[in-house]
Amino acid sequence: MKKISVLGSTGSIGTQTLDVVASYPEHFQIEGLAAGNNIELLLRQVQEFKPKKVSVSTQELADRIANDLPAGTKLYYGSEGMIEVGAGSEADTVVTAVVGSMGLPSTLAAIDAGKSIGLANKETLVTAGHLVTARAREKGVSLLPIDSEHSAIFQCLNGERMEDIDFITLTASGGSFRHLSRDELKNVTVEDALKHPNWSMGSKITIDSATMVNKGLEVIEAHWLFGLPYDSIKVLLHPESIVHSFVQFRDSSIMAQLGNPDMRVPIQYALTYPERWHSASPQLSLAEAGKLHFKEMDFERFPCLKLAYECGRIGGTATTVFNAANEVAVSRFLNRGIAFLDIERIIEAVLDQHESIAEPSLETIAHSDAWARKVAAEI
Secondary structure, eight states: OEEEEEETTTSHHHHHHHHHHHHOTTTEEEEEEEOSSOHHHHHHHHHHHOOSEEEESSHHHHHHHGGGSOTTOEEEEHHHHHHHHHHTSOOSEEEEOOOSTTHHHHHHHHHHTTOEEEEOOTHHHHHHHHHHHHHHHHHTOOEEEOSHHHHHHHHHTTTOOGGGEEEEEEEEOOOTTTTOOTGGGGGOOHHHHTOOSSOOOOHHHHHHHHHTHHHHHHHHHHHHHHTOOGGGEEEEEOTTOOEEEEEEETTSOEEEEEOOSOTHHHHHHHHHTTOOOOOOSOOOOHHHHOOOOOEEOOTTTOHHHHHHHHHHHHOTTHHHHHHHHHHHHHHHHHTTSSOTTHHHHHHHHHHHTOOOOSSOOHHHHHHHHHHHHHHHHHO
């Protein structure tokens, strides 16, 4: 039986991970759950899966749920609690489904503890890819991608030689506003932005999909996961989200991974790799799909993706600052403090003030992250 801890259990990826686990109770056991503020959902998860360790975001929330936990379940809170649920548990695999750069310390701690990582927190590699990948190699730990695009590339590369790759292509739906012009984006609302046409995701990732920041983060993540230069990582608009990504080899062959847009499929593959188990997810019918559409990426229409490529090529703390500025800007938009197009304006303004530091330490990354958040909040 495989033992699993889930960091970010009440979010979109976390809940779908538990859906997969619930489908195979004889094969999976939940060792730990870490959540933020959604304690009502967390308590329901605790009652169903009986984890040995649970963590919430604050001591106040921990005090509120302490008497509602089953006997034998240990309670923690904060960043230290998330580390304890991941690295301090008996889990074989830690699914890092926390949104944002807060997932970095717990992911590193889980790697140090020798846990396999089901990686759904792309910001971990965006902010500290050089440290995370080096630590994983040193500890002999697997980084199994859960993002649908990276899972697709991972599957396409099974049994292939890296030197035979010409380039990889990550597909992008285009998000909630893919049919709107730049001028039409000026007055879009939070409610409009949260209506993703294909995927069921949390609010932050849904906004990132609309700005194409999410795809930019995925490009940077792909660079670290697969060791490819940025010139070998392309992005293509694909509104149906059926071709999840593909690899072009030097003999002109293309290998793609297809399926309905359902995150439970890549989640399950990460949990069962190298095996493939039956899935309850609806099977794709290409006959019913009929047609698939593709379009070259317009970097003028989606300037945040262009910024992500530029930061990736610069390296160092540039990607940390890009991510931190975006997190603050998205939060301000969701709180109705700025307009949608102000997100990209804030990111660019923060980057203009930053001088990247190469090969940063964790301390330098934390300092750059905090600096970027402060500047982004004040613009």
